[in-house]
Amino acid sequence: MSLKKSIRFIVVKSVGQYINLLHFIDPKKALHLSYTLFTNPRVGRISNKDLPSVLQDTDKETFQHNEHQFQTYTWKGNDTKILLVHGWESNSARWGKLLPYLQQSGSTIIAIDAPAHGQSSGVNFNVPLYTEFINKAVEKYQPTIIIGHSIGGAACIYHQYLHPETSIQKMVILGAPSDLKTLLDNYIRMLSLNPKMFTPLEKHYLKNFSIKLDNFSGATLAKQIKIEGIIAHDINDTIVAFEEGKKIAANWKNGRFITTNNLGHSMHDDTLYKDIYDFLFEAKK
Incomplete structure (x- = not known):
């Protein structure tokens, strides 16, 4: 050690x-x-003056939701819109490695900062509040694709369960906990x-x-999800156990389970990102 x-x-x-x-x-x-x-997340905050380079050349918008404010960043493209939802103690900059793959499609890409993360307000994080942020962003931007990492993936599943009749047609979940x-x-x-x-x-x-x-389970909620999706999880994830991804995949009728090895919890990998790109866009060609 x-x-x-x-x-x-x-x-x-x-x-x-x-x-x-x-x-x-x-x-x-x-x-x-x-x-x-x-x-209360210990890390993940960012200030506008120290904005990571990947977020600098974006259209930024701050939304008011009750007593909260949340931040979005948009890379403009065509009418196909993708919403990116990061995980615990992170922020929208975590998508920097996936971004070039998604931009090959020409899509408009929107990333959202979670409660108490990035440039969003608050000191407390919870999935229900994050889900409310997601829903407001979905109503505003009308994305057809949503991609979530870690607890952000769990929030995406919960959102889809609560709001099945939105613009979202495909969902990708990376290293997400079930329960x-x-x-x-x-x-x-x-x-x-x-x-x-x-x-x-x-x-x-x-x-x-x-x-x-006991009812706040991605595996249980996934039974109600009708859209197509990918559930990707690494065998060697030491943050969220591999079994969590398996439980979600087993109950998502139209979900495809991708197993990776030695990627850890971050799930950054060229092969995986190519698979995700093919799932999202190749069928359209």
Whole structure:
């Protein structure tokens, strides 16, 4: 284990021990701290003055949604529109390696910054709110294709479940988790938290949403998806287990499962991107 990873491991375990101790002294504070760590991204913010080069030559638009603001970036092209939805602790710049492939089609490409990421507002991230951002962008831009990575992929699935009758005709999901319950379990295990923290953390996370964590499953929601799609997942993904992708693919009738090897969670790969391009555009020729 590298020195950097060793230090991070020690820090993570120390935080977990502190929360466990706090749980016995002040359960409410322990719950608040654990929830904050679970929903507040540590990285992924970008400022306009330090905008990554891939986002600089774009049309930028800021949308108001209730008390929130979210940012979009558009690479102009033809009437075919693609919406890109990034994952946790990331931002729209993560699409830089896929972008050249999509631009070969001449399409207009729109990327969206998630809540509390990129240049969007807020400090808390959750899938239902991200889904609301996505839906507002879909209503505005009318994309026929949506591509999501990691938790952004999960948000795309949830959006398609809630809003099946939109302009979207094809969807690509990369390294996405199926079950939010699994993410919460992994989080508790990573910090070595007291298992008794799970129930109050679950209730706190979902207190504003009329859905149970057991039902918040991409595999379950995928049964209702009728459009065509690709579910790609890497065998060696250490962030979101390969089994999560398999569960989604098994229940998506018109979904094609692509297995990759040694790409990790980022899923950046020329062969994969060529396969995605062929799926999205070659059938039109």
